[in-house]
Amino acid sequence: MAPLSEAEQLTTLLELQRDLALEANVDKVLLRITLAATHMLDADRATLYVVDQAKNLIWSRVLTEGGERGESVAQIREIRLPLDGRGLATEVARNGHLLRIDDPYDDPRFDPSVDARTGYRTRSILVVPIDSRDRRRLGVLQAVNHKDGPFHPEEERYAVALASSAGVALEYVQLSTELAAERLRVVKVAEEERHRLARDLHDGVAQTLANAALGIELAGRRAKQDVSGALSDLEQLRGRLVESQKGLRDILFALRPVMLEDGGLAPAVRALVDRIDGTNGSKVIARRVDAPDRLAPEVEAGAFTVIREAANNAVKTGRAPQVAIDVYEEGGQVIAMVEDNGKGFDVGATLADYGSRGSLGLLQMRESARLIGAQLSLDSSPGQGTRVRLTIPVQ
Numbered sequence: 001m002a003p004l005s006e007a008e009q010l011t012t013l014l015e016l017q018r019d020l021a022l023e024a025n026v027d028k029v030l031l032r033i034t035l036a037a038t039h040m041l042d043a044d045r046a047t048l049y050v051v052d053q054a055k056n057l058i059w060s061r062v063l064t065e066g067g068e069r070g071e072s073v074a075q076i077r078e079i080r081l082p083l084d085g086r087g088l089a090t091e092v093a094r095n096g097h098l099l100r101i102d103d104p105y106d107d108p109r110f111d112p113s114v115d116a117r118t119g120y121r122t123r124s125i126l127v128v129p130i131d132s133r134d135r136r137r138l139g140v141l142q143a144v145n146h147k148d149g150p151f152h153p154e155e156e157r158y159a160v161a162l163a164s165s166a167g168v169a170l171e172y173v174q175l176s177t178e179l180a181a182e183r184l185r186v187v188k189v190a191e192e193e194r195h196r197l198a199r200d201l202h203d204g205v206a207q208t209l210a211n212a213a214l215g216i217e218l219a220g221r222r223a224k225q226d227v228s229g230a231l232s233d234l235e236q237l238r239g240r241l242v243e244s245q246k247g248l249r250d251i252l253f254a255l256r257p258v259m260l261e262d263g264g265l266a267p268a269v270r271a272l273v274d275r276i277d278g279t280n281g282s283k284v285i286a287r288r289v290d291a292p293d294r295l296a297p298e299v300e301a302g303a304f305t306v307i308r309e310a311a312n313n314a315v316k317t318g319r320a321p322q323v324a325i326d327v328y329e330e331g332g333q334v335i336a337m338v339e340d341n342g343k344g345f346d347v348g349a350t351l352a353d354y355g356s357r358g359s360l361g362l363l364q365m366r367e368s369a370r371l372i373g374a375q376l377s378l379d380s381s382p383g384q385g386t387r388v389r390l391t392i393p394v395q
Contacts, residue, residue: 026050027061029169037143037162041126041155044145048130048166049081049089051137056083058093058140087111088127093140096129098160102150126151128163130170138170200251208244212237250275260304265336266291268304269327272311282315282340284323292329295392302372303336303392306365310338310388313361319343320385334392341385347378 015036030048037046049058059080081090088099091109104110104122115122124146130139141163143151215237223230253275260268266289277284294300307325314323320342327336362378369376369390380386 026170026173029166029173030061033141033162033166033169037141037159040158040162041143041151042147043126043143043151044147046141046143047079047089049079049093049140049142050170051083051093051139053083053137057081058083058090085111088125089140089142092127092129092142093137096131096137098129098156099125099127100151100153100156101125101127124150126155126159128156128159130163130166132167132171132174138167138174141166197251200247204247205244205251208240208247212241212244257304260300261297264291264294265300265303265307265327265334268300269307269325269336272304272308273325276311276315279315280319282320282323284311284315284325287324288326288328290328292327292334293394295334295394299372299374299392302368303334303374303390305368306374306376306388306390307336307338309361309365309368310386314338314340314342314386317361329394332394334394336390336392337387339385339387344380344382344384344386346382347380 030050033048034046037043037048047060049060051058057080059078061078081087083090083093086109088101088104088107088109088111092099101107101110102124104125105112110122110125112122114120122144124144126143126146128141129137130141132138141159143159146152146155215233219230219233219237222233253271257268257271259271269289270286273284273286276282295303307327311323311325314320320340323338323340323342325336325338327334329335365388366376373393375391377389377391378386379389
């Protein structure tokens with residue numbers, strides 16, 4: 001078969017880019033690029049390896065044929081190679097240099113064990129790195145056995161062009177995967193919030209109302225014989241209902257603080273201070289609460305979520321004698337800080353354990369800060385109190 005002309009090479013590249021536009025399925029990306037590489041480079045076969053820095057390996061999935069009793073069965077076989085191991089693909093993944101090897105068996109970096117297992121003979125090989133636009137190593141494209149012997153210098157140029165298209169495609173796959181993970185994190189935070197709301201309603205308001213209904217029934221029976229005693233029982237029920245009403249207002253405040261919508265962060269923080277001051281004996285103060293310029297509603301809502309969660313943690317979990325809240329504008333940024341002198345905690349150990357514990361707290365604060373583009377810092381250690389600082393850029 002005659003090699004492809006320049007026009008045919010360009011057509012193949014354009015078709016590849018068209019086919020991979022907005023393709024989020026990594027297996028389709030691997031298959032389409034390796035087919036194009038085999039065709040463009042006049043190779044016997046090609047493999048696209050994806051770099052996984054977290055697991056220190058490169059991997060690929062290839063379509064093979066096999067089966068029993070002569071039957072042809074298509075199978076997906078996954079290849080995993082240690083990033084620090086021997087091999088031309090891993091060498092390129094580490095150093096990012098293109099390799100064109102005319103006789104791999106004379107190269108000490110070549111690992112012949114795969115040929116030994118499969119019976120395949122590698123005669124020539126071309127390996128190019130695949131990078132993202134910010135120069136992160138995403139993968140490696142490897143073509144094996146040019147039909148006419150060694151790969152030609154001009155095919156290096158085609159391989160680099162293929163790697164560029166592969167980099168765009170893999171970067172889109174990576175971004176799509178990260179976006180899906182982000183959506184799951186947001187769903188998890190919302191689900192945790194709903195669970196907490198359900199617990200608060202069940203353990204507080206719902207239990208009080210159920211007990212009140214029973215108490216009213218008992219008071220009605222008692223009134224037939226002891227009116228004054230029944231009135232005393234009803235007065236006690238009234239006190240419990242008033243307390244339950246306060247709990248319900250706390251839940252509504254957490255869900256939709258009217259002060260935040262009407263006045264912004266500063267009035268909402270002052271309302272929060274008035275509401276939680278005295279909880280578990282904690283003295284909560286608004287230390288420096290100015291009135292910064294109004295931010296976007298979603299930014300104010302996210303910032304208030306962080307402030308409220310940090311303050312509630314201090315008075316309920318940290319058992320802090322004093323909690324101070326600051327909200328002010330400085331240097332083109334809004335600074336929100338919650339500082340307490342409570343028992344503190346090991347930040348690293350707590351964050352590491354959050355996935356297995358599945359509770360809300362710090363997870364909600366981190367996600368709220370990330371979603372509004374703010375920087376969250378936690379400074380705490382056992383016995384030394386806690387400081388939560390949120391830095392919000394002002395657009």
